[in-house]
Amino acid sequence: MMKNILRFIAGFSLFGISQPIFAAETSAVNSGVGFLQIAGALVFILLLMFGSAWLLKRIGPITAGNKIPLKIIGGINVGTRERILVVEVDDQWMILGVTPNNISNLGSLEKRDLPTTSQSPAAGVFQDWLKRTIDKRDKAPNEIK
Numbered sequence: 001m002m003k004n005i006l007r008f009i010a011g012f013s014l015f016g017i018s019q020p021i022f023a024a025e026t027s028a029v030n031s032g033v034g035f036l037q038i039a040g041a042l043v044f045i046l047l048l049m050f051g052s053a054w055l056l057k058r059i060g061p062i063t064a065g066n067k068i069p070l071k072i073i074g075g076i077n078v079g080t081r082e083r084i085l086v087v088e089v090d091d092q093w094m095i096l097g098v099t100p101n102n103i104s105n106l107g108s109l110e111k112r113d114l115p116t117t118s119q120s121p122a123a124g125v126f127q128d129w130l131k132r133t134i135d136k137r138d139k140a141p142n143e144i145k
Contacts, residue, residue, distance in 0.1 A: 073114070 073093060075085040083098045084106065091111045097104040 069088075069090060071088040073086040073088050075083050077083055081100050085096045085098055086109075087094045087096055088111060093109040093111055095106040095108065097106050
């Protein structure tokens with residue numbers, strides 16, 4: 001029976017659990033070693049958190065089996081936190097009003113072909129103006145040397 005108790009105590013001393021019991025018998029613990037243990041544990045936990053976040057980002061979100069084909073066609077901001085979105089669901093476009101508190105169905109349209117030009121007329125006007133301004137600057141004599 002005494003042998004089993006001694007083995008039990010010896011087993012705990014190997015894992016550092018019984019350290020407070022024998023603290024009086026051992027020399028004082030160096031404060032630098034304690035700091036290194038705490039810093040090492042902190043670095044390990046931070047690495048574990050960043051590794052988990054990277055892994056979840058790499059794998060992607062877990063999705064349910066019932067996927068609905070949904071695609072955002074376009075949208076426009078109508079306020080600081082309000083938007084109007086056109087969303088394609090199957091063969092129909094839905095016009096949605098989106099606010100921080102609510103999503104409202106404003107109407108629906110039949111699916112259409114998207115316009116082939118990617119620029120709006122205003123973007124073309126600005127692009128032309130910018131090109132003319134740069135050309136004027138390049139043709140003007142350099143007064144500052």
